[in-house]
Amino acid sequence: MSAPDDVLVSVRGLKTYYSIRGSFLDRLVGRTGAAVRAVDDVSLELRKGEVLGLVGESGSGKTTLGRTLLGLVPATEGTVEFEGQDITHISEHDRRLLRRRMQIVFQDPHASLNPAMTVAQAVGHPLEIHGLARGREEVRARVADVLERVGLAPAEQFMDKFPSDLSGGQKQRAVIARAIILNPVLLVADEPVSMLDMSVRAKILELMLALKHDFDLTYLYITHDLATAKFFCDRIAIMYLGRIVEIGPSEAIYEDPKHPYTQALLRAIPEPDPRRTIPRDLPRGEVPDASRPPLGCSFHPRCPKAFEVCGWESRDLKELLERRWAGLDEAGFEAEQAAVGPMEALDVAEAHVRLAAHGGAQGSDLRGLLDKARAADPAEPFWTGVQEIRDANGSLEIDWYDPVEPRLLPADSVEVECHLYDETALAEAAERRQSRIPQ
């Protein structure tokens, strides 16, 4: 058994950005396209023998992080160290050697196996690639051995079958077999059971635990399912839009979740307990576009506890107005929208906006509109971020407080990236509240 304090993988300041090709016109003019910040400054450590869970919804960057670790996707910035060696930008040749020590199990068992290869061929291929077995018979023998280990026994019955002859659970077992045949030390499991039936999930998870024990594996378990993560992982990192928002020991995260997003995730999990009903107080909206993340804390537009420093901006006003109009009758909506004009004016990512009044309305009419909106829901966190509203004749100028970038800081036994746990941010917010001119 290895000492759990040995660090196997160390990630520092990792960023993986995908560039989106801009429109033809953009390229002509020389404007480079926006970048999707799939992984946006992540640092963590993976200790030998532990199971670290990366939990997040789609767009959180968890999958990209896993792939960057394995070198399947190039890192844009930052470093990845494996067994003390910097592997961020090693040559393809060196990386291929490294593949023997780190492997990956993918999400979709139906698509991770080559339809044109039998189970024996697929599972044995890593041995051939790395020249670790001599002759067809030896490869087959080792394949048979590992198939038995993963529960595909008797191996002879499965060796010459094609993937389409197997069930989902059997396919996933074959994928796991293929991943462990080289005796890796690190196994990245990307949603290994989310596409399997309930009664099969437990079997595969049991298998993975057994293998961890038998082969002394370290797992990076990527999932969106907090329930399986709770069971399976020692430590958990919650990711949102490319950043880690909370990380700590499993029990701490579940007993006392700190970040509002973590709290929401836990509340939202459907539990087969009839005494529960669907929670009513869920964050509104969905995960935003990763190429244009919200200012400040990315979660602030959806956060029920957001306040002065969280990064309010004009896009939040756009969403507020849209929410309001979804509940209005048609006449009301038309009247208000006529005054506001095209919504694109609010689509800028800035803490200040100058909104021109349209359709004969005045700046004061717009202010009246905002007042009505506020009166309808005074507890809406958006209003804490408004610093000043000034009306000029034909327009309204709105200033929000400058965003404060959230930092990953310790809080009890976890680390959390949230202003609610950042003394400096809280102090700043208090100051802003004090000096706010009533609007």
Added chain:
Amino acid sequence: MAATASVRLQRRTVGMRRALGPIAEARGMARTMLWTGVGVTLVFVLMAIFAPIISPYGFDQYQSGGHRFAQLARPSHAHLFGTTVQSTDVLSRIVWGAQTELEVVGLALAFGLVVGVPLGLIAGYFGGPFDRGTVLFMDAMFAFPPLLLAIVIAFLLGSSVNSGVLVAAIAITITYIPQYFRVVRNHVISVREEPYVEAARALGAKPFTILRRYVFFNVVQNVPVIATLNAADAVLTLTALGFLGYGVQPTQGAEWGYDVSRAVSDAASGIWWTGLFPGIAIVLLVTGLTLLGEGLNETINPVLRRRSIRKVDFGAPSLEPETEILDP
């Protein structure tokens, strides 16, 4: 426990047997087309292979035993399909012509596959400037009217290359390479993103290994269909070249298109056998190949394939229990 030789053979061929599986399951129209196509094509293939044995005379033989054949003789016992203006036997020219056709078409297909498929694989998998360059080139080739292109090439090569068969084959193949390229490349681009290809990279496989074992077999399903349909088209192109006097020269072998061009003037005089038989041969071979190709398409193409559906019988007796519960 070492496997016996027969078991090992079974294992090796399991992939192939599986790929051919749908052919056995074919039903209805697809099945009819497929097997009709096979039958007709097979007739011509056999004709081509056994030409020396089947054909009564040589392809340009105009005499026998010192005795010159009649010119433009009607079909008779000695000359089942009659003779041409040069006293050659029409039937013999049909049979030897089959050999010419299939030789040229076979060569053309082989060249096309050997050049087009690998190019498509590499361009599709690696992308980048090579891909963009080849796509541009291939698209340009597509823009040419195929027959015109073939004529130009046949004309240019005719003087430098001796073998008419080779000239014709090259001329025809140039127009088909872009097709194989495009089909394979497009399929590779979609397969490239599949998880199992990414898994192969994660295992540490080199790009050419991935191409060979993970990508190749999954993208070539459409190639046999296209190849057979191209073969049909190639026959037409070859006969068109022959009609115009390019490609296979009269001294090098019999060619149906050439025969038809010679027969044009005969038709005015009411001589039908010199043109009709080569014409029918062309139509039959092309139709046979087309039926084969379309039949394959209906059979292999998973989108078109209709699984055999049997009728449902609700009234069937319920299953018998396996066990008697009362054990003495």
Added chain:
Amino acid sequence: MTAVLQVRDLRLWYGTARGSVRAVDRVSLEIDAGSVLGLVGESGCGKSTLGRGILGLLPEGARADGEVLYKGRNLVTMSPRELRRLRGPDLGLIFQEPMTRLNPLLRIEDHFRETIEQHDSKLTPKDVRRRSLDTLGRMGIPPTRFRQYPHEFSGGMRQRIMIALALVLRPSLLVADEPTTSLDVIVEAQILRILADLKENFGTALLLITHNLGIVAEACDRVAVMYAGQIAEEGPARDVFADPKHPYTRELLRSTISLDTKALHSIPGAPPNLITPPTGCHFHPRCPDVMRVCPAHDPIETQPDPDRRVLCWLHGPEREIPEGGTAPLEREQIAVAEEA
């Protein structure tokens, strides 16, 4: 309570080369107006076939037998044209993948106009717009986005649009086939809230098909558990989860991983082949409580409580079980090769 839908002894079989696939094998159930029935089961149990079969949307080669009574009219024997007229204003359906069901070339506005005009051509364009915006608004879609295209919306919003499209005609019954399976967990909860509130806002009955027991427990009034083409157990969601009568339900609950899971449980073996399902009770090869009567005779449906049904020999009827039938059945271990 009036029943909007009554399914009686429904059989939906597909013909294949190897025999008939008994996707749905004598299923009966009822859905009351404004209530939510959850149909839960693992993949291959026939629940999707049942959902579509009820609406008459079966693929080629499938045959239906039995009754599906919608407000008294039998949908199985109805002509395709009449059935088509019912789909939309009376019977709605929402699918799993909303992107593939919305036409990428049409604006949302056009989707609504098309749907409404097909079934209610008497409405003026203004009325069409008002109705559409109203329904969309209840789904949380702002009117400013009415003229956008499907690809401009996220997955969760597209599903809301799909639901709005289904509801704009005010159907009496909505069938939702795995509506949240491809969505993230928070969005899933949002969508489920919308679906669970249908009865208040629209008075629509809902048949919610899913493999996720948690969803059913939280969102449904009643639940029907399906296995190998048959309903194993049916009753109020609360009671079925608190006190499952059928061993399959019990085992399924035990193998569901939730936040309280302390140990992993799974059901040995794999779901059966529906062409030749096991004799007698289809679950018997995997059942921990199997008795000798189970493989020998088809189980008879009983009502252990007035409001519940179960298809299991453990619950009788006593008089139908032959002598010695209740003794436990000896059988070999399920071969590992049979494991899923």
